[in-house]
Amino acid sequence: MTPLSRPADTYSPLYFLASLGAGGLSVTFFMYLMFWVPHPNAPVPVFEDIMATFASGSLAMKAAIAIAMTGIAGMAFLNIKSLLWNFSALSKFSKTPAYEKLVNSNGETQLLAMPLATAMTVNGLFIVGLVFVPGLWGIVEYLFPAALVAFAIIGFIAFCRIGDFLGRVLSEGGVFDVTANNSFAQLMPAFALAMVAVGLSAPAAMSTVPLTVGISLVLSIFVGTIAGLYALVAAVVAFNSMLHHGTAKESAPTLMMVVPILTVLGIMMMRQDHGLHTTFDGHSDKAANLLLSTTILSIQLAFSALGVLVLRRQKYVDAFLRGGKNSPGAYALICPGVALSVMTQFWINKGLVAAGIIAKFGIAYWALTAVAIGFQVAMILLVLHLNRRHFGKPATGHAIPAE
Incomplete structure (x- = not known):
């Protein structure tokens, strides 16, 4: 990287995490x-x-709604802008020797x-539609099948990528570096x-068409189960490597990747439970969500x-957030904080309030x-800070690809 280039000019697919975070x-x-x-x-x-x-509503409620709508619009813009940039950058990157490596x-x-x-x-675009498009709920039953198709296509792409990776490392042997697997990357x-x-589970919670709910349940259970199984196996294998070799400093944020995985799987299970209750009379008591979210x-x-x-022991913040080094893997720090915020909201409202432990408001x-x-x-604040470091004025720090 030249002294006048931005860290983001040394591309890594991990920059998709900037879009994810927004x-x-x-x-x-x-x-x-x-x-x-x-x-x-x-x-x-x-x-x-x-x-x-x-x-x-009251003045406080008006303010909360205004903040929420502004925040959704702003972050959705950053999300889409970053996603489009990443698609373009990945297309160029795929033609380089660095991609082959x-x-x-x-x-x-x-x-x-x-x-x-x-x-x-x-998922974010669906939220934008709910919040900003009048009358959307009147046609939502037509949108659910389209959403299922969209997520099925994305899932197919993901499975193909996973198949390429596992097919290579499991069939050839000796190509997976166990010593470099010392993180949760x-x-x-x-x-x-x-x-x-x-995403596949959303129609299960919101549709009133039994067929749509059923397809949503089956597909989301299938993909979600595989996600949980993969996470468990990968975590066990990686933890063994970390015990032997320590945690790779530039990949240390991945230690908290379990946090967002659990949040999205938790929301998936709550959506599935709601669909089973409203469409198929599969009843669960108020304590179920409290137990799950807790x-x-x-x-x-x-x-x-x-x-x-580990981040404190390795002085990660001093190196990659304040110092001269830059790593696209730093964007992985956003996911756990976001996931904790969302899961805490579900725990409070679907758990504590629903069970009658605390009073709402x-x-x-x-x-x-x-x-x-x-x-x-x-x-x-972290998103804005990282965007300035990686996409702002040219920096003199070196970008380090986290694995």
């Missing part, structure tokens, strides 16, 4: 609307619900960041599949603590919600 942040803003705006006629708030609440190394799984970010964008395929699965949050906090511990409610908002604000 898309995830749009979801954190949607949580305001999801849990604060009444929506009696639909399982999610739509444009009409939002406008009605804005017209009749990548696809013949452990880092081949970085290419799964593309279907991961694409699936996030499709190999969980990227699981993350991509989990994002596809949560269990997920507990595991997430454990992996977050582990990740922060009470002191305890806002105290816990402040934690979720704190994660959100921190990740917004």
Whole structure:
């Protein structure tokens, strides 16, 4: 990299995580609307619900809605802008020797960041439609099959990428560098599949057509189960390597990749449960979501603590966020914070409030919600900081590709 180039000019597929992070942040803003705006006629708030609440709500509610809508629009813009840039950059990168080197190394799984970010964008566009398009809910049953097809295509791309990687390393032998597997970078395929699965599960929670709900349930269970299995195997194999060789410094943020994987799989399971209840009379009590969200949050906090511990010991922030080095893998730091913010909102509203443990809009409610908002604000600042470092003025630091 020349002294006058930007870090992003040394391309890595991990830059798709910049798009992913912005898309995830749009979801954190949607949580305001999801849990604060009444929506009696639909399982999610739509444009009409939002406008009605804005017209009749308090000043605080009006402010919250304005912030949410502005945040969704802004982050969706960054999400799509970054995704399009990445598609263009990846197309050019695929014609270089660096790409050939990548696809013949452990880092081949970085290419799964593309279907991961694409699936996030499709999810994000659905949120944009709900929030900004009047009358969308009237035609939503026509959109669900299209969404299922879109996610099925993205899932097919992801499975093909995974097949290329596993086919190479399992058939040839000796081509997978176990000593370089000392991070959770190999969980990227699981993350991509989990994002596809949560998208496939949306019609199960929102459609009233049994066939649509059934297809959504079957496909999301299939993809989500494989995502969970892949994550488990990859994590066990990687942890063994980390115990022997320590954690690769530039890939240390991947230690917390378990956090977003669990959030999207958790939302998938809640959507599936809702579909089973409303369409197929598969009843579960109020404690089910409390148990699920609390269990997920507990595991997430454990992996977050582990990740922060290693990052601090390795002085990752000093090297890659403040110092002269740059790594596209730093964008992986956004995903855990976003995931914790979203899961905390679900834990509060679908868990604690639904079970009657705390009162909605009470002191305890806002105290816990402040934690979720704190994660959100921190990740917004991190996105802006990383975008300045990697896409802003030319930097003198060297970009390091995280595997």
